[in-house]
Amino acid sequence: MKILLTGAAGFIGHHTAIRFLERGDSVVGLDNLNDYYQVSLKQDRLTIAEAHPEFRFIRMDVGTPDLFEAIGHSIEDVDVIVHLAAQAGVRYSMQNPYAYVHSNVMGQVSILELAARLPKRPPVVYASSSSVYGLGEKIPFCEDARADKPISVYAATKRACEMLAHVYEGTHGIRSTGMRFFTVYGRYGRPDMAPWMFTNAILQGEPISVFNNGEMLRDFTHVSDIVSGVVGAVDRAMDLTLPLEPVYNLGNNKPVKLADFIEAIEKAAGRAAIKEFKPKPPGDVTVTYANIDLAQRDLGFAPQTTIEAGMADFVEWFRGYNQR
Numbered sequence: 341m342k343i344l345l346t347g348a349a350g351f352i353g354h355h356t357a358i359r360f361l362e363r364g365d366s367v368v369g370l371d372n373l374n375d376y377y378q379v380s381l382k383q384d385r386l387t388i389a390e391a392h393p394e395f396r397f398i399r400m401d402v403g404t405p406d407l408f409e410a411i412g413h414s415i416e417d418v419d420v421i422v423h424l425a426a427q428a429g430v431r432y433s434m435q436n437p438y439a440y441v442h443s444n445v446m447g448q449v450s451i452l453e454l455a456a457r458l459p460k461r462p463p464v465v466y467a468s469s470s471s472v473y474g475l476g477e478k479i480p481f482c483e484d485a486r487a488d489k490p491i492s493v494y495a496a497t498k499r500a501c502e503m504l505a506h507v508y509e510g511t512h513g514i515r516s517t518g519m520r521f522f523t524v525y526g527r528y529g530r531p532d533m534a535p536w537m538f539t540n541a542i543l544q545g546e547p548i549s550v551f552n553n554g555e556m557l558r559d560f561t562h563v564s565d566i567v568s569g570v571v572g573a574v575d576r577a578m579d580l581t582l583p584l585e586p587v588y589n590l591g592n593n594k595p596v597k598l599a600d601f602i603e604a605i606e607k608a609a610g611r612a613a614i615k616e617f618k619p620k621p622p623g624d625v626t627v628t629y630a631n632i633d634l635a636q637r638d639l640g641f642a643p644q645t646t647i648e649a650g651m652a653d654f655v656e657w658f659r660g661y662n663q664r
């Protein structure tokens with residue numbers, strides 16, 4: 341199977357590319373390698389993927405209005421699109437909302453238009469986010485919640501992506517599903533997220549900012565489990581005999597207190613954190629907790645990684661990566 345994978349130089353995109361390549365699929369990776377965080381990390385991820393003969397890379401902005409004109413000729417035989425490219429990060433969306441509208445909303449329209457014009461009219465499996473649930477939804481979060489009260493620009497653009505996918509299913513017959521990822525972590529993770537920032541600070545003996553007295557619950561989900569969910573979604577999307585839900589929660593289903601998450605890092609690092617307590621930043625939700633019944637039923641999704649094992653693996657990788 342030939343996959344167009346956007347965001348291939350990103351954290352989740354990298355792991356997804358490797359999993360598909362290792363099972364024998366062919367991957368065309370697309371990314372604009374923007375400098376939201378260090379480009380060298382994106383290049384390091386790409387170097388690993390580029391060691392596989394079945395990987396090819398296109399540097400391109402998904403917000404380009406006519407992607408088919410731009411790259412259609414070189415990807416005519418694509419069977420499925422996995423669309424993970426996005427401007428990620430809740431907090432940065434308060435500073436630069438335009439980047440989110442461009443990459444996330446414009447990007448989703450461009451990808452759906454591309455799918456509609458490609459000869460095989462490939463299904464689109466795309467990244468959404470737990471942040472679409474906002475505040476006040478029943479916990480654990482279920483896919484049938486209204487999710488119409490987002491509290492960040494990031495969340496609003498992700499919800500818009502879901503609605504656009506719904507539109508293109510109706511107007512253009514493009515089969516699609518959105519994966520609502522819950523706080524993903526693991527090797528080659530994102531430097532703007534707590535696992536990286538806390539590990540870095542604890543190893544350097546620097547203070548960490550603990551929001552809301554550590555009274556936040558996050559359904560931390562290891563990237564290897566997330567990728568299994570993505571692969572499950574792609575395989576189901578490719579089997580036209582099977583119904584596909586419009587969205588699936590992909591979360592660990594075991595929320596962890598921020599304080600316990602910090603303890604897992606302290607244990608793995610062998611050092612105590614210096615904690616600075618701060619109020620909850622605007623846009624952050626206090627709890628994320630996924631109901632994963634639908635993903636279990638349709639995608640065979642069954643997360644395996646505990647926070648202790650996952651963070652121990654991350655800290656080991658982090659030490660090696662930053663000592664090169």
Ligand SMILES: NC(=O)c1ccc[n+]([C@@H]2O[C@H](COP(=O)([O-])OP(=O)(O)OC[C@H]3O[C@@H](n4cnc5c(N)ncnc54)[C@H](O)[C@@H]3O)[C@@H](O)[C@H]2O)c1
Pocket residue numbers: 346347348349350351352353370371372373374382400401402403423424425426427428429442443447467468469470520521522523524525530
């Ligand atoms: N990591 C998480 O915890 C998490 C949680 C929920 C949802 N998500 C979603 O999962 C997807 C992958 O996230 P990630 O954590 O790997 O983030 P990431 O930032 O590491 O990866 C995103 C990649 O997309 C690329 N990109 C951004 N804008 C682009 C554009 N306009 N054109 C082409 N490429 C562009 C970036 O260069 C980057 O390599 C995103 O859609 C994100 O919103 C992630």
